[in-house]
Amino acid sequence: MYRTHTCGELRSTHVGEIVEIAGWVERIRDLGGIKFIILRDRYGIVQVVVTPESEAYSPALEIGREWVIKVKGVVKKRPEETITETPTGEIEVYAENLEILSKAALPPFYPGEKVSEDLKLKYRYIDLRSENMRRNIVLRHKMAQAAREFLNSHGFIEIETPDLTKSTPEGARDFLVPSRLQKGKFYALPQSPQLFKQLLMVAGFDKYYQFARCFRDEDLRADRQPEFTQIDIEMSFVEMEDILEIMEKFVKYVYSKVGIELPEKFDRLTYDEVMEKYGSDKPDRRIGMELTDFTDYFKNTDFKIIRNIIDNGGSVKGFVAKIPISRKIASEYEEVVKESGLGGLLWFKVEKVVVSPTAKFLGDEYKKISEDFALEEGEVVLIAAHKNREILNTALGNLRIKLGKKYFKDLMKGFDAFWVVDFPFLEWDEEENRYVARHHPFTMPHVEDLNKDPAQIKAYAYDMILNGNELGGGSIRIHKKEVQERVFDIIGLSKEEAETKFGFLLEALQYGAPPHGGIAFGFDRMVAIAAGLDNIREVIAFPKTSSGACLLTGAPSRVSNEQLNELSIKIDGGESYENDKS
Structure with missing residues (x-):
């Protein structure tokens, strides 16, 4: 054995024991000839x-930071004045023997140092040695185990579905995989196991789950990766309320375990409610x-x-916030709403009188709002107008989020969890000039709405929101062929x-398809929230950059012409590709 104990488990109860431990050298100090490692x-x-008298002293003179060593020695109580608050802070190991297991070159950075994210990702195995990253990965493990514990105890079974499947371009772009055996044909990596889990319900496995690897070729940001993990769950013979109830218990259980x-x-809030209140x-x-209608x-x-x-059917909305305001600052806020489709932004501030660049035009209106809402000194009201209420809500919602974070x-303390239900079934796609399914085309609509204007059809869809x-997010699925065909007809x-x-x-x-429905949880995001992090890359062992690159391995990379020829693929540029070393 290389070790009898781990570095983190030794306590005062081990005093007097001879132990063997192994690990990485974090730091070395020399005090009067005595080495502290x-x-x-x-x-x-x-x-x-x-100590200089120990057989371990000679090899200890040679070692450096991040070297891997094995130590045999006696556990002793630390002098009272040197005790620290770390878990092992009451004891120290007096080395009798020290063996060098592996030497380390000078690393580009030491674990825990503040360096650029690109450098951390290129040498991820060093970054993963840091206390923060180690804690994140262990947290992820604990939450995964808790999820399995709950689901297993409630009769769910874990079933794997294929990673090489058929391209069904609904949603994000697919990652395509060429087939060598069937020339000119492609597999797609799954964006989610949606169709397979529905087939499992048809097959009679009424409670299914898996930690599914999903792949989407889309633009990245802090909470997106081209490959990610979701906890995929599906149930048969359930209504929406059954799913919401058990999934609340599931999420509470997983988080309670950490x-x-x-x-x-x-x-429970409807989609219309949250859009009206929060954009x-x-x-x-x-x-x-909260957003208020000032029309x-x-x-x-x-x-x-x-x-x-207003005369053309539009609306005026806004919200109150105690924030800094001036013409210059307001112009920054205005850029946010313009990016979301609005023409501009109005504002006024409550001092002894109403202060605003537009006070001479709208002073009476501002004063009335100030009185009716009992606004206090220093409060600011931000107002916008648009003929399209959805654009107006979304733009003000984006501004609200930006101001909240700033x-x-x-x-932003504690944990606020709730459901959003009654989503629109369809949304208009400008590029395709048709309605498309908002979630996916297998979501069950409110059947009584199918004869209404497509924009008015609601779906049995639901999202769980946390902070x-x-x-x-998930939905009740369509289990009748005639309803599915009707939906396909509506979306063209x-x-x-x-x-x-x-x-x-x-x-x-x-x-014979049973009534069924399910949900998928973004597991990376679940862990990031538990860790108090905004960026999911910090809870993934080997993530990609915002451009989809793996700096550690160099993926994606060129492949040889021989490999391409086997797949009957030719890259534009032909011969230059062969000589391109990038």
């Missing part, structure tokens, strides 16, 4: 003392600043820009296209 493994750190208590009962379908309610205050205004919008971080993040998918893309699912629905 901080030894680290994934369980923690311990101090090793090497010391986080979520609300006893999750609120987002995943709002962070902790920062306040009635401006119905008789002489300010033409606002009056024209000025109200102190309010302004979509923790998971011909019978031929539907058969080509989803024929195997439509065929399966003919052979």
